[in-house]
Amino acid sequence: MENKIIVETKNLVKCYNVGEVVTRALDGVSISINEGEFVAIDGKSGSGKSTLLHLLSLLDRSTEGGVFVYNEDTSQFSRERRVAIRLSTFGYVFQDYALIPELTALENVILPHFMLTGRFGDCTKHGTELLERVGLGNRLHNRPSQLSGGEQQRVAIARALVNSPHVLFADEPTANLDSDTSENILSIILELHAQGLTVLMVTHEPEYARRAGRIITLADGQVV
Amino acid sequence: MVLRSLRVGFFLMVRYMRHGSPWASLLIIAIMFLTFLNVIVVRGVLVGLPVGASISYEKEYSGNVLITPLPDQRHIDRTKLVEHTLASIEGYRAHSARYLVSGLIRANYKRPQKETRVPDQVGTAVVGIDPLLEDDVTGLGDLVVEGMYLTEYNETGVLLGSQLLERYAGETPEAGGTPDTTGSLENVFPGSEVRITIGDVAGTYTVLGIVEGKVGENSRRVYMNGERLRKILGGSVDKKDEIAVDIMPSVSVDRYVAELNAAGIGEYAIVQSAEDSQGQFLDDITQTFDLLGTGIGLIGIVVAAITVFIMVFIVALNRQKQIGILKGIGINRLAIESSYVFLSIFYALVGISLGLLVLYFVIMPYITAHPIDFPFADGVLVAPWNDTFVRSFVLVATTLLAGYIPARMIVQKNTINAILGR
Numbered sequence: 001m002e003n004k005i006i007v008e009t010k011n012l013v014k015c016y017n018v019g020e021v022v023t024r025a026l027d028g029v030s031i032s033i034n035e036g037e038f039v040a041i042d043g044k045s046g047s048g049k050s051t052l053l054h055l056l057s058l059l060d061r062s063t064e065g066g067v068f069v070y071n072e073d074t075s076q077f078s079r080e081r082r083v084a085i086r087l088s089t090f091g092y093v094f095q096d097y098a099l100i101p102e103l104t105a106l107e108n109v110i111l112p113h114f115m116l117t118g119r120f121g122d123c124t125k126h127g128t129e130l131l132e133r134v135g136l137g138n139r140l141h142n143r144p145s146q147l148s149g150g151e152q153q154r155v156a157i158a159r160a161l162v163n164s165p166h167v168l169f170a171d172e173p174t175a176n177l178d179s180d181t182s183e184n185i186l187s188i189i190l191e192l193h194a195q196g197l198t199v200l201m202v203t204h205e206p207e208y209a210r211r212a213g214r215i216i217t218l219a220d221g222q223v224v
Numbered sequence: 225m226v227l228r229s230l231r232v233g234f235f236l237m238v239r240y241m242r243h244g245s246p247w248a249s250l251l252i253i254a255i256m257f258l259t260f261l262n263v264i265v266v267r268g269v270l271v272g273l274p275v276g277a278s279i280s281y282e283k284e285y286s287g288n289v290l291i292t293p294l295p296d297q298r299h300i301d302r303t304k305l306v307e308h309t310l311a312s313i314e315g316y317r318a319h320s321a322r323y324l325v326s327g328l329i330r331a332n333y334k335r336p337q338k339e340t341r342v343p344d345q346v347g348t349a350v351v352g353i354d355p356l357l358e359d360d361v362t363g364l365g366d367l368v369v370e371g372m373y374l375t376e377y378n379e380t381g382v383l384l385g386s387q388l389l390e391r392y393a394g395e396t397p398e399a400g401g402t403p404d405t406t407g408s409l410e411n412v413f414p415g416s417e418v419r420i421t422i423g424d425v426a427g428t429y430t431v432l433g434i435v436e437g438k439v440g441e442n443s444r445r446v447y448m449n450g451e452r453l454r455k456i457l458g459g460s461v462d463k464k465d466e467i468a469v470d471i472m473p474s475v476s477v478d479r480y481v482a483e484l485n486a487a488g489i490g491e492y493a494i495v496q497s498a499e500d501s502q503g504q505f506l507d508d509i510t511q512t513f514d515l516l517g518t519g520i521g522l523i524g525i526v527v528a529a530i531t532v533f534i535m536v537f538i539v540a541l542n543r544q545k546q547i548g549i550l551k552g553i554g555i556n557r558l559a560i561e562s563s564y565v566f567l568s569i570f571y572a573l574v575g576i577s578l579g580l581l582v583l584y585f586v587i588m589p590y591i592t593a594h595p596i597d598f599p600f601a602d603g604v605l606v607a608p609w610n611d612t613f614v615r616s617f618v619l620v621a622t623t624l625l626a627g628y629i630p631a632r633m634i635v636q637k638n639t640i641n642a643i644l645g646r
Contacts, residue, residue, distance in 0.1 A: 054640050059552055059639050059640045059643070060638070060639070060640040079557075080556065080557075083551060083554055083555075083556050083557075084554070084556075085554075086551075086552065086553065086554040087553070087554025087555075087556075088554070090554075092552060092553065094549070094552075094643070098545075098549040098552070098643065099549075100239075100546050100549065100550070101243070101546070102239045102240055102242070102243035102244065103239055107239065111232070111235075111550075111553070111555065112553050112554050112555070114231070114232055114235065115228065115229075115232050115554060115555050115556070115559060116554075117228075118227070118228035118231055120231075120235075143243070159553065160553075163554075
């Protein structure tokens with residue numbers, strides 16, 4: 001069970017064209033993430049950490065090579081199927097929280113669940129439980145602009161968990177937070193991992209990376 | 225899945241509405257409202273002109289049914305029989321039979337004439353009527369704008385159409401010209417004496433009143449007592465020239481006309497509904513104005529569609545990052561696109577609903593009570609429900625498309641590029 005591969009990359013290449021200059025953000029990355037693992041991806045700025053996370057979470061498409069989810073080559077997947085995997089199998093925590101400003105904390109959290117189940121009543125109950133779990137039971141009806149950075153990130157984590165994902169992707173979840181709040185966020189992630197959730201976290205903080213079970217270090221788009 | 229996506233789209237739309245800019249929403253709703261009025265009212269007023277003229281013609285001149293001589297006859301043969309038959313058919317309410325003859329009317333004939341001055345006279349149609357019946361059928365009495373109406377015992381009084389008078393028509397006989405028979409009379413008022421020549425018979429009459437209506441026939445005629453005119457003509461009471469018939473509102477005009485023809489009236493006269501008696505001309509004008517109104521309305525719809533397109537495009541462009549985030553967390557394209565389509569439909573429906581309220585509860589009652597005063601008609605607003613529904617549907621469909629296209633353009637964008645604002 002521990003060795004079951006959830007997400008895997010094979011010789012992954014991602015190039016960006018800036019004018020006539022081609023930049024290789026990732027250059028032949030091959031990694032695999034096992035079920036139940038907590039993997040930290042670290043590296044300096046511009047090393048390709050976020051790009052790798054975007055490709056692994058199917059937010060972006062590779063230039064060459066492939067991303068495999070449960071051994072299926074996702075390069076053959078339709079756009080709709082990739083969206084469906086992001087909805088039901090993956091949870092994603094963005095660096096800048098990425099909440100929808102027109103929605104309350106609860107509405108932000110339940111939106112993916114509403115999309116998955118179509119039942120609003122169940123969603124509300126489930127979303128409330130999740131927000132209580134991350135300590136925001138009293139902020140259900142506040143909009144993002146009325147929440148602090150740490151609170152917004154906790155809402156983002158609750159949203160990522162709402163459809164009981166198999167993998168949680170976190171892109172520098174503590175980057176914009178002070179140290180106490182960062183510690184709080186990290187403890188939530190560690191707790192989720194302790195409960196069996198597979199976590200893949202990008203960070204440039206070596207201290208946080210060391211808290212993961214495994215560290216993948218990138219430099220110039222390659223695993224070192 | 226489709227239904228679920230639409231539900232999520234609706235959920236998002238409600239939130240966008242609730243927390244979006246109220247001014248932007250008000251602006252789009254105002255545009256939809258004005259577009260609706262443009263589409264319905266402009267066309268309605270344009271079509272309302274010939275329709276109003278037609279209504280005036282029926283109300284003031286022809287009645288519901290107009291009976292005229294056969295093409296090869298000068299008069300309606302056996303008028304008494306025709307009148308008797310009219311009254312015997314179910315739905316009949318009243319009729320007015322008229323004598324009609326051409327004549328020459330001259331004013332200021334006692335004034336010394338200089339050699340260079342042409343006589344103040346005009347050629348006109350002289351109509352002999354039963355004043356009570358005519359007033360009952362066409363409301364001629366209500367069209368008297370100066371003086372008083374004709375009574376059935378007054379054999380020396382006449383009513384003059386306003387367009388025979390210079391102060392209404394604004395034209396005078398040219399000095400030094402030939403005797404004027406198409407111009408108008410100067411300084412004629414109720415109480416003035418005029419000389420009317422019919423055939424070889426000339427007589428002096430007192431102007432009792434001035435008649436002004438929307439129908440040209442009324443305003444260019446001279447009305448006198450029918451019995452008096454018959455004596456002048458030396459004709460028979462059985463040979464009248466025009467019969468205007470009024471029927472009960474509940475009765476179909478076409479059915480009444482058909483029954484008259486079935487009763488054999490067609491052998492003595494032409495029987496036509498008011499609509500048919502106006503000929504193809506009015507139909508052609510109505511169709512032309514309808515086309516014109518539709519064209520103007522279409523331009524309005526295109527302008528509204530472009531406006532909605534731009535507004536939704538700007539809104540969607542401003543929400544580009546959010547759209548990327550929605551896609552990133554697994555919200556599918558249909559849900560995101562439908563939220564903007566629902567938004568557009570909402571704007572259209574609110575604008576149209578406001579338009580319907582204003583149209584049917586303010587504009588229509590107002591124009592009905594105060595018709596637009598055109599020289600040839602009381603302009604009405606023609607906006608039948610079925611036509612309004614079709615045009616509203618077209619507006620909604622256009623708005624839907626105008627909302628969908630920009631939303632799709634933005635949603636098509638690469639997810640991570642949208643999130644990162646690249």
